[in-house]
Structures are given as structure tokens and as C-alpha cells.
Amino acid sequence: MASFFYNELRRALSEQTFGIAxxxxxxxxxxxxxxxxxxxxEGSCVSVTLTGRGYxxxxxxxxxxxxxxxxxxxPKYAQQRSDALFAKLRGLQ
Numbered sequence: 001m002a003s004f005f006y007n008e009l010r011r012a013l014s015e016q017t018f019g020i021a022x023x024x025x026x027x028x029x030x031x032x033x034x035x036x037x038x039x040x041x042e043g044s045c046v047s048v049t050l051t052g053r054g055y056x057x058x059x060x061x062x063x064x065x066x067x068x069x070x071x072x073x074x075p076k077y078a079q080q081r082s083d084a085l086f087a088k089l090r091g092l093q
Contacts, residue, residue: 005034009050012066013038019070019080041076 006028013023013036021039028034033051040046048069049056055063063069070077 003028003031003034005032005050005052009034009036009048012050012055013048016066016070016077018084019074019077038070040070040074041080042074044073046073 006025010025013020013025019041021041021043023036023038025034025036033049035047035049038046038048047058048066049058053062055066055069057063057069057073061069061072063072067081071081
């Protein structure tokens, strides 16, 4: 059975596909964390781990949200996110 963290990491990344190249959530090895390999639009690949304390990069940085983490490592993600938000706002007019 998949853990909460595994399911949450999969859900969080699936909502960010507009701004990342690809992701793969690893098979869970613990009920208390989940790890994914994320390739950003710039082409680099990072390891992201979700625990009860937040989203972590392998360099020790911790973020409250996946959006904050992705914006900190990928200028192209930040631009795509901004473009998507503006497109939604224009659709409300």
C-alpha cells in the first residue's frame, strides 16, 4: 500500500507538469517519506524528498510547497507558472 507521502508527492508533481519536463516517483521504501526524480525545463535533474517537514532537495534545502522548491531551482518553471496564472486570469474577464 502506498503511503500518504508517496501519494501526496505524486499528486503535487502531477499538478506541476506545465512547468517541468518530467518526473518519476520512486517506489516507497518508508511510510514516512517519498522521493522523486524531477527534470526541470532547463534539463537538469534533481532529487526531491517529501517528509512531514516539507519538500527537501539533496543539498539540505527545505521548502513548504513544491511550487516554492521548483521556483528556487528553475527560472523556466517560474516563468511558465506566471504565464499559466495570467492566462487563467485573462479567462475570468
